[in-house]
Amino acid sequence: MPDARSFARPADPDDDAVLLRDVVVRAAGEDRRPSRTILTVDGLRLTERRIGVLGANGSGKSTLLRLLNGLQLPDSGSVTVHGLDTRRDGRAVRALVGFVFTDPLSQLVMPTGREDLELSLRRSVPRKDRAARAQEILERFGLATLADQSVYELSGGERQLMALASVLAVEPRVLALDEPSTLLDLRNRELLRRTLAELPQQQVLATHDLELALDMDRVLVVDRAEIVFDGDPASAVAFYRELSLSGTP
Amino acid sequence: MNGRGTPLGEYLPGHSWLHRTPLGLKAGFLAVLGLGTFWLSSWAASLAVLGLVVALFASIAPGWRRTWRLFAAPAPLLLVVLVFQSWQLGPGRGISIAANITSCLVAAAILTLTTPVQTLLDGVVRLASPLRRFGLDPERLALLIAITLRSIPYLLGTFSSVREAARARGLERSPRARVLPVLIASVAYAQRTGDALTARGLGDATEPEADDPAFN
Numbered sequence: 001m002p003d004a005r006s007f008a009r010p011a012d013p014d015d016d017a018v019l020l021r022d023v024v025v026r027a028a029g030e031d032r033r034p035s036r037t038i039l040t041v042d043g044l045r046l047t048e049r050r051i052g053v054l055g056a057n058g059s060g061k062s063t064l065l066r067l068l069n070g071l072q073l074p075d076s077g078s079v080t081v082h083g084l085d086t087r088r089d090g091r092a093v094r095a096l097v098g099f100v101f102t103d104p105l106s107q108l109v110m111p112t113g114r115e116d117l118e119l120s121l122r123r124s125v126p127r128k129d130r131a132a133r134a135q136e137i138l139e140r141f142g143l144a145t146l147a148d149q150s151v152y153e154l155s156g157g158e159r160q161l162m163a164l165a166s167v168l169a170v171e172p173r174v175l176a177l178d179e180p181s182t183l184l185d186l187r188n189r190e191l192l193r194r195t196l197a198e199l200p201q202q203q204v205l206a207t208h209d210l211e212l213a214l215d216m217d218r219v220l221v222v223d224r225a226e227i228v229f230d231g232d233p234a235s236a237v238a239f240y241r242e243l244s245l246s247g248t249p
Numbered sequence: 250m251n252g253r254g255t256p257l258g259e260y261l262p263g264h265s266w267l268h269r270t271p272l273g274l275k276a277g278f279l280a281v282l283g284l285g286t287f288w289l290s291s292w293a294a295s296l297a298v299l300g301l302v303v304a305l306f307a308s309i310a311p312g313w314r315r316t317w318r319l320f321a322a323p324a325p326l327l328l329v330v331l332v333f334q335s336w337q338l339g340p341g342r343g344i345s346i347a348a349n350i351t352s353c354l355v356a357a358a359i360l361t362l363t364t365p366v367q368t369l370l371d372g373v374v375r376l377a378s379p380l381r382r383f384g385l386d387p388e389r390l391a392l393l394i395a396i397t398l399r400s401i402p403y404l405l406g407t408f409s410s411v412r413e414a415a416r417a418r419g420l421e422r423s424p425r426a427r428v429l430p431v432l433i434a435s436v437a438y439a440q441r442t443g444d445a446l447t448a449r450g451l452g453d454a455t456e457p458e459a460d461d462p463a464f465n
């Protein structure tokens with residue numbers, strides 16, 4: 001198991017929240033048709049270490065996550081992470097918030113895991129130290145033996161861990177994870193679940209995996225572009241079950 | 250997605266003499282050898298160069314499977330070139346042109362097989378750094394090249410899975426059923442890759458401190 005604690009950075013005690021204020025995201029309107037709202041969040045303050053986001057396909061989970069690191073900018077309102085505005089301080093926000101996608105193959109842009117890690121390190125670590133740093137991270141995640149294999153030859157779980165390692169290499173303080181276990185089988189899901197549980201980073205995780213949702217400290221339920229529930233995991237899961245089974249609430 | 254396509258762009262970890270040759274020397278030599286062939290018009294000279302490049306390729310012990318993958322995909326195309334050019338320009342020119350293209354292919358494979366991508370990127374950054382004056386960010390250029398290399402096997406994989414999907418629906422003769430999904434998949438791939446790079450901050454222009462030679 002990775003010794004993930006060493007990824008920790010001293011947290012700024014005053015300002016370590018994720019804040020969304022009066023956020024509206026609209027789909028780019030085509031022609032003269034009125035544009036559709038894909039997410040509204042009146043006010044949201046996230047301070048818990050692990051926050052889950054549940055919701056049906058198309059409800060707005062990815063949009064919410066993409067707001068956190070500036071991949072999506074709000075059409076109105078503001079998003080700040082540890083005091084940094086995603087619109088104004090885009091570059092700093094991207095360094096602060098790591099993003100893990102559902103499909104690790106779209107994340108791993110190099111042919112092998114080691115090369116991908118070294119790519120991550122290009123901006124932050126001088127050339128002469130890069131190889132050693134990459135090796136150190138690979139070992140921490142138990143991935144050293146897989147580092148030189150083609151990313152296509154790894155199992156889904158190994159690939160997702162490799163993508164996670166590449167993201168963690170630049171030491172983000174917040175992780176946005178968009179359905180990271182959706183493509184994984186049960187065993188790999190368990191491996192990812194344990195790895196995530198040990199990370200010190202604040203995590204905002206969208207998922208359909210109710211078990212994973214129950215590991216969180218706080219869970220939001222998104223439905224049709226709005227946050228319709230916000231509370232403890234067990235109640236949120238019960239609410240989400242009800243919502244899904246009743247069809248139209 | 251099937252990614253076991255051409256080994257072009259792949260790195261073969263190892264310690265052969267070509268692995269140990271400095272990048273500038275190796276790239277320069279292979280470029281002269283590969284591109285220089287286009288000034289060759291005698292079939293004997295072209296075949297001699299091809300022989301030399303293939304001998305270099307063999308010296309890194311690439312293994313049969315990798316060798317097969319390198320030649321299998323372009324073989325039909327090379328055959329078409331050989332036949333067409335022999336018919337148009339005579340067999341001597343036909344052989345020369347097909348051999349020259351093959352030499353370039355093998356030279357490119359030697360370069361990527363014996364050079365870690367990071368070293369290749371560092372080389373591109375160094376080579377392109379004078380262009381910074383004209384507003385070109387060498388680090389982005391290097392990234393562009395790396396992504397292009399990476400997308401070759403991915404897109405070839407898309408081609409073959411789309412072909413299978415079309416066949417499963419009995420549409421293998423419909424160009425629409427074969428070309429359109431590849432285009433859509435390529436755009437989606439580009440979009441996802443762009444997002445992934447942006448999310449990792451790799452799409453940003455290089456910061457001043459990364460201009461430090463220690464980074465490049």
Ligand SMILES: Nc1ncnc2c1ncn2[C@@H]1O[C@H](COP(=O)(O)OP(=O)(O)O)[C@@H](O)[C@H]1O
Binds near residue numbers: 027028056057059063
């Ligand atoms: N770039 C976009 N342009 C237009 N519509 C979009 C865009 N991105 C997402 N949407 C739409 O916004 C809604 C929410 O999408 P998303 O946040 O991806 O949902 P989820 O991740 O919960 O499945 C969906 O209806 C989706 O079709």
Ligand SMILES: [Mg+2]
Binds near residue numbers: 061062063178
């Ligand atoms: Mg989504």
